[in-house]
Amino acid sequence: MYEYAIAWEWLSFAVRWLHVITAIAWIGSSFYFIALDLGLVKRPGLPVGAYGEEWQVHGGGFYHIQKYLVAPASMPEHLTWFKWESYATWLSGFALLCVVYYGGADLFLIDRTVLDIEPWQAIGLSLASLAVGWILYDLLCKSPLGRNTWGLMAFLYVVLIAMAWGYTQVFTGRAAFLHLGAFTATIMSANVFFIIIPNQKIVVADLIAGRTPDPKYGVIAKQRSLHNNYLTLPVIFFMLSNHYPLAFATEFNWIIAALVFLMGVTIRHWFNTTHARKGKPTWTWLVTVLIFIVIMWLSTVPKVLTGEEEQVSLSPREQTFVANGHFEAVRDVVQGRCSMCHAAEPVWEGIARAPKNVKLETDGEIAAHAREIYLQAGRSHAMPPGNITDLSPEERQLLVAWYETTVQGR
Incomplete structure (x- = not known):
């Protein structure tokens, strides 16, 4: 495999x-x-049936092109067809x-x-x-x-x-x-x-x-x-x-x-x-x-267009971790939802190497990829792909709050 x-x-x-x-x-x-x-130009003296012509210069040479509607x-002996592209x-x-x-x-x-x-x-x-x-x-x-x-x-x-x-x-x-x-x-x-x-x-x-x-x-x-x-x-x-x-x-x-x-x-x-x-x-x-x-x-955009609140309520434990600048709760989310693929030895079937070589197993690795986590799994739903690990709205909001209040705010 x-x-x-x-x-x-x-x-x-x-x-x-x-x-x-x-x-x-x-x-x-x-x-x-x-x-x-x-850019074709109609000039006197064009051949019968010609709609226009263009003079161009490129690569040290001049090109004279005429178009027939x-x-x-x-017909010439050789005709180039532009179709295979x-x-x-x-x-x-x-x-x-x-x-x-x-x-x-x-x-x-x-x-x-x-x-x-x-x-x-x-x-x-x-x-x-x-x-x-x-x-x-x-x-x-x-x-x-x-x-x-x-x-x-x-x-x-x-x-x-x-x-x-x-x-x-x-x-x-x-x-x-x-x-x-x-x-x-x-x-x-x-x-x-x-x-x-x-x-x-x-x-x-x-x-x-x-x-x-x-x-x-x-x-x-x-x-x-x-x-x-x-x-x-x-x-x-x-x-x-x-x-x-x-x-x-x-x-x-x-x-x-x-x-x-x-x-x-x-x-x-x-x-x-x-x-x-x-x-x-x-x-x-x-x-x-x-x-x-x-x-x-x-x-x-805040979800004012849908009539919903922008923020998802965090639990008291999560609020404490965010407020104190800790990321134990964030680490639990990342390791529980992301590290099965983003690891030195991924355990997800069909994944041989960590995607884009992004590993999220240690505190240092999570902190080093804070911006990517924020954009990919917090502000957007790009990760996990197809939400295969069931990352919840509350967990996504936790990632957003962590980055915006502790990482970006340093």
């Missing part, structure tokens, strides 16, 4: 690295072509989902205080949500609503908010954010696989056969590309969020997710406008900062 756990951990690392590499390739090419498309009169990113991401969240469902996917289900049920819900999400999105795009680009995007935003809330009612906060990213990335990659590339292939086939391509295929592909444009940055946020418990493991995490999608719009609007040479709307950065401040507030 020890060797199996080590091998599984390295497999997770390898797949994660692959996913990052492919995501860089996909997002990088996406950013480049969006900037290129928006439908296609040139004749998207496919490889989705496949490696799904592999990572299988290795980390499906393989470790009890730890990372299921929170029995949220929904008490079996691993196979959680995995089934996960897979179904990704498939149904794409089907619903595709039907909306092909419906009469799809003719109104901005109306469609507003409705899709409502769908994403609903999914954010729904995922938090089923999975752990960490898994909910990860799935929201996977849900969005599935739509983006499926756009490439089912719509954008097939439409481009139809145009190429028509040209080879001597037929005039129908412009509608380019219009449809353009709409899907626009959606991918505005969804890219939120997906990156959700990819990174599993390292930041205040984002995914707090009470209003689904509202935070909804605001992240808005920040994706404001940031991309600045880039899109700038690349199109239509000015520099710096107001978008102010709006983004304000939204982020709201997110920070929501991550630790």
